[in-house]
Each structure stands twice: as structure tokens, then as C-alpha cells.
Amino acid sequence: MTRRNARTSASVLAGDTTTTTSSPASAITPPSTFTDGLPLPKKIVFDLDYTLWNCWCDTHVTPPIKRTVDGLTITDRRGSSFGFYPDVAGVLSSIKYQGIILGAASRTHTPELAREMLSLLKVPGTEAKSALSMFDHLEIYPGSKVTHFEKLKKKSGVEHSEVLFFDDESRNRNVENLGVVMYLVRDGVSREEVDAGVRLWRERKGRTKREAGTDEQLKTEMQQRSASFEYQPASRHLIRAL
Ligand SMILES: [Mg+2]
Numbered sequence: 334m335t336r337r338n339a340r341t342s343a344s345v346l347a348g349d350t351t352t353t354t355s356s357p358a359s360a361i362t363p364p365s366t367f368t369d370g371l372p373l374p375k376k377i378v379f380d381l382d383y384t385l386w387n388c389w390c391d392t393h394v395t396p397p398i399k400r401t402v403d404g405l406t407i408t409d410r411r412g413s414s415f416g417f418y419p420d421v422a423g424v425l426s427s428i429k430y431q432g433i434i435l436g437a438a439s440r441t442h443t444p445e446l447a448r449e450m451l452s453l454l455k456v457p458g459t460e461a462k463s464a465l466s467m468f469d470h471l472e473i474y475p476g477s478k479v480t481h482f483e484k485l486k487k488k489s490g491v492e493h494s495e496v497l498f499f500d501d502e503s504r505n506r507n508v509e510n511l512g513v514v515m516y517l518v519r520d521g522v523s524r525e526e527v528d529a530g531v532r533l534w535r536e537r538k539g540r541t542k543r544e545a546g547t548d549e550q551l552k553t554e555m556q557q558r559s560a561s562f563e564y565q566p567a568s569r570h571l572i573r574a575l
Contacts (some may be wrong), residue, residue: 353416357458361423366531380500404455418521438481
């Protein structure tokens, strides 16, 4: 079955939850590129549909929606279930712990529904009240993602060259004209896909070597963060790795 066929398959519409996250963030090893001492982008942005979660929310999800007891999935009016891919909890937690700005850029036709899904879904293993609260910036509306990224730059002040973007649709590669690096996700975000994306960003930007001050700066930032970081339970081993 091709991926596109899988998107409209009965298993998705019937609420197959086998692809959604259930492990706490602490059980998921952070991406290896986050601890190798090499440069990291200042901002990571994710598409939502078929990048972070297993549906097109404007096609497969029928409101009203509600959170399941554990908060790991939502169910819609037809009883179908949807949630994040298995590694997403660990990935989001690791990004926050590294102090990388976290953004979302979606062109869904149901922005309010997407926001509601983010507000209902929890990220297991973190103290975040919802996935929504983990994001620094959200740009969710139809149209070219060039607009989304121009607005993200205005909000964060981070140059496009410092941004890594994960998306499952190649048509959104047009954001690379801005200087953003996009990594094409094949079957939802995973730890391995994040590592591949970071390596691609390093190669494209000529940032494949250790940079002066990177280790000390990283250690200082992480130690400061460890004192107040609400996702600490997921990431203590990052400190030990330094
Ligand atoms: Mg998508």
C-alpha cells in the first residue's frame, strides 16, 4: 500500500491508534545530533498533518473532538482516534531542552481544529499541560508556506538560514528559496528523521565542524536550563552526555 493510499485507508478512518505515541519522552533517546557537539539550527519548524500526527485534520477528523483519558489521542464524532507518531514526544521534549525555538507551519483548511487537537493532545513524560504549550510559534492557515515562514521570522527574529523545517509534502520546498532547509518526512517524524534533517541542515549551511565556544556555550545553556526546565525528566541524560 502506498503512503497516499494509506492516508485514506479504512484503518485510519476506523481509528487505528497503533501509530500514535504511547511511550513517555524519557523513554525515547534524544536525536544523536543533539548531543554530538556540532552546530544545531536555532529554530525547528514542523508541519502537522502526516508529519507530527497521523491524519489530515481537515479531511479525516470530524468535530467535535475529545481527549482520551490518558491524553495520548483524541477521538472525533465518528469514534476515530488520532495522535502523534511514536517518537514525537521525545523529539519535542529534546528540542525544548536544547533551547531550540519550536514552531509549526500548517496549511490546513481547519486551523481552529488543528489548534484544538494540539491543545488536547498531551506529550507523555513531560509536565506540559498540552502539546500546544510546547510551541513557541504557530502559523496555521491555507496558502503557500512562504507566508508562514516570513511571519515566523518576524515573530522569532531568527534568520531563515538558522531554520530547519520538516514536512511530508515536496510542494512546500518553495520555502527553501528563503534560505530555510526543508527535510522531507516520509512516514512521520522520528528520531532518525530528525537526525537526518539536522545533518542536511549542517551540510547545506556549511556547519559540519565544531564551532568555537559551542561546547562551553551548550553546557552553560543546558545547566541553566536544567534548574528550571519543566521537561527535565525526559532529558537528564543529556547533561550526563556532555
Ligand atoms: Mg503534511
